Amino acid sequence: MQQYLDAWTNAWKSALNAAQQTGGAAQQAPIAGLTGNWWPPAANGAPQSPFGAANPFGAANPFGAANPFGVANPFEGFKLPTASIEPTRLQHLQAEYSRDALDLLRQATDATPKAPELKDRRFSSEAWKATPGYAFTAAWYLLNARYLHELVDAIDTDPKTRERIRFAVQQWTAAASPSNFLALNPDAQHALLESHGESLRQGVMNLLGDMTRGKISQTDESRFVVGRNLATTEGSVVFENELFQLIQYKPRTPTVRERPLLIVPPCINKYYILDLQPENSLVAYALDQGQQVFLVSWRNGDASIAHKSWDDYVEEGVLTAIETTRSISGREQINTLGFCVGGTLLATALAVAAARGEHPASSMTLLTAMLDFSDTGVLDVFVDEAHVQMREQTIGGKNGATPGLMRGVEFANTFSFLRPNDLVWNYVVDNYLKGRTPAPFDLLFWNSDSTSLPGPMYAWYLRNTYLENKLREPGALTVCGEEVDLSRIDVPTFIYGSREDHIVPWRTAYASVPLLSGPLKFVLGASGHIAGVINPASKNKRSFWSIEADAKHLPEEADDWFAEAGEKPGSWWPTWAEWLDQYGGKKVKPRAQAGSAEFPEIEPAPGRYVQQRD
Template sequence: MAPSNSRPDGYAPAPMDLPLKLWLARLAHGISPASVSLAYADWLSHLLVAPSKQADLAASALRKAMLWLQYAPHSWRGGCPLCVEPLPQDKRFSPQEWHVPPFSALAQAFLLQQQWWAEAMTGIRGVSKHHEDVAAFTMRQWLDMWSPSNFVATNPQVLRETLATGSINLANGVANWWRDALSVLSDGKPRGVEQFRPGHDMAVTPGKVVFRNRLIELIQYEPATAEVDAEPMLIVPSWIMKYYILDLTPDDSLVKYLVTHGHTVFMVSWKNPDTSDRNLGLNDYVEFGVMAALDVVRSIRPRTRVHAVGYCLGGTLLAIAAAVLADEHPNPLMTVTLLAAETDFKEPGELGLFIDESQISFVEDLMSERGYLDGRQMAGAFQLINSKDLVWSKLVHEYLMGARTPMTALRAWNADATRMPARMHSEYLRGLYLHNDLAEGRYRVAGQPVRLADIKLPLFVVATEGDHVSPWKSVYKIHRLAGGPVSFALTSGGHNVGIVNPPAGPAAYSQAGYRFASCKPGKAPANPQDWLDAAEQRTGSWWPCWHEWLHKHSSQTVKPPTLDGLVLDGTTLAAPGSYIYLD
């Protein structure tokens, strides 16, 4: 039997099917209509044979209607208690203008309706959990589309701005929309990104490319201290992002922080794949990515072990490599650090809404034409997950209020989309997300199963509170999977801002804080909430804590290694290398 992480049989759609499937994929922005339809069919068919649920919903609708009919006229007098409070993360109706009639009544009507639909989409006996989640999620998207905050006539903030500016805000909004539309139609980049150029404004920490193959460039950074820890550091970022998320501007560069604190840093820069790379698989990323980079680092620093660091799916890849290397004596790795990286994908949060057989097959059909998945298509799924902030707040701010969201280094990096080879993307969606093969011991490298329990090294693991990509409770599961002691930090922020979190940086980071605790193997609480309740609360960035941990797990300090870069066409290739510029 073929291992479950191999390429599935029948991957390419039949030639007769391909035009229709590609047209549907583009029309639906990569979301499988069949997957959504199956979810609603499951929900509706079970609701139709549940008269008790129907009665409960009818009674709930009547109660909510009566509450609103009592609230609406009394709201004009002031001091009337609300029918329903918005969810804590919903800030649409927080401004004072929404507390004044008739807009307060509009907001309450919407929130009551939203609450009723949440009741209607959940708790129906017989509906599968996945279908219930998909149906409830898509219904929330539909309701959010019709929020009164999204329309000029029903948004008091927009009306006030329109009166104050003589509708100039709406004219500016039309201009903003037109510029964005042209950018999308021409596959252009958002306005303002030209102010943040890799190698000029970002990714400027000095270094040289010391190795290159068909998949990676390996960057070694120049030392910034007279002595460094003896053990060098190899950082493996995710291949669905360009590495310079960890080397943005000098004010918020993790790489700069590490080299100025006495670490020898090597960074993997993944090639942005094209059609010729369609058959690269996940194990190719292990072999030609992590393993190849590690061999180079050890050739530059022979007889030393390595502090290995992985971010997001780069961390997942590193965990696989660390388990494979566990049988080597001595182990080439000294420690393993995982940043917002899942190793158990059973509960991947709302990203799991897009992971089922129908959806994966749909994505495979979409990739079959060009041999890769465009990063913009991946970004669409992330925008849906956090649509209040990434879609509808933009509509109000830029298209109704006529304002411009200033470009930042992080937003410019986020617009620098990457691609994923078809085979690799299919393998990790099926093997890791759908079947959870890695956590359950079925994932194979070179024909041998990968056992995360074989990782006996010290681990430093960082999760972020607001992560929609790698939910912290899923990241926490490394405690029961790995065989080594785990120092776990739960930091404020989301998947990116929680990691790019300098000790002394812009105001956006000033409220940072994290919880921290170290646990011996098998001693961590099984329930993440128990860990959260007992963990030490600390203020500021987690970076200094990690630096101290790395230094503690290093053997000694030595003089920095020499830095001899790769020479191509008679020129030494300096950081950030050439792969970073491949669109």
């Protein structure tokens, strides 16, 4: 590795000397000095860089029309978004980069080079600092990665194009880290020597196994069994059809509220994120508060339901679950809760019911759910007309084509690459370079246990929500034969958003407020999409924001609401439980047996559907 460092520093030493020889002129014009002296002259004696006219150290805009390859524009004829960087801003960034690069080169060429400070956990071990070659390789990488991200911040273009460029740069810089390569990772090399090659053999076996599965292992999946050490809250499956099973949980208190609570989880994941372990189960918590709890367990899609549509998920899914829960409980109205896309489905279903003159819900809870898709966070980088048309044509059954499935593994991989260092390359290094088996982690097991969806349903969802944002417009969509108007939902509604959610930005969660007509309460929790929701009261962690008094009319803008809200320590769960309790009706003795004569128990919870895996 020392030979590698020597070769690297010698290659740059002449450039450093040339830059220093320019004296005061170089100090006054560091960019010009780099352009004129770091690279050999062209045949005509003019300064030249290997980047041509689009030299990243020169004044030319690297996003402009100059073609560094000297050939015809390969994208001519295509309608591409424009992106540029204001010249003064670009020159400022170039000057900063040049200064930092020269400082790093000076450190590397010292007689006794001192390892640079590496403020990145990928390079936190002593092995990276002990040998200058590793340390300066990491430092050079961090400098260039930082500069690329600063260039993205400086781009003058529309927000969607900027976020797409940012996402691409994030993926490239994460992949290019020297920690991801055996030849440049001292920790992996140490493991190789210590194990006499066993770590490499095991790493190759891990890689081959993951290639077969189609995804990177994030946890030791052999340590978990749904129904044995996950999703263990006692209950019974009391109904099933092609799309879902309905679970009725066993009451835990001497008396229960007469109106049951129906939970509609997201259909792109298994439901047991809401019943992961006894100590962090929202299902168990609701039971302990005296609620009767029913829950939809979505089926993992296969070829037999590949033709199902959004209408089917509303009619045969949510509305059927509501009617079955009402029938078993004997109540005219029930309380309802939707999480993520489950909330979108639930609101659509209640709007359809309202259009039919039916009002089956006493209340609605929306947890990190979107009804207004104006700002869809980082997921927006994946959605445009071309992508939606591709899905419609390949799996959506468009123009009479055979419908297909949106595979759960695609969802899992997509969500992992939203955090590439934490959920992708971290496991590449540990699993493949070091030959380790990932530690057992229940949340990551659930994260990898995704659900496939029917193509027509998924394509409809993409086009009408993420792409065209029609759900918020009264009458713009017809679902189950009814025009959808969310303002017809006039039930009391509890809306929850997570402040650091990158999938459902909290302001997007708040954007549901002006669309609904009933009394509203909004609560903002700390942390992200999952950790913010699954924040059990017993652990007294994090915090949340709310307005103390229930306002008849919340502010229309999220930031105005936040200005009025106060922060409170701990979990938001007790606040929700207190709110829900007022719509549960009187207290009654729980029934001794699950189901009813019409809907007898089929099998114990968690049921078969949740155990179906790709």
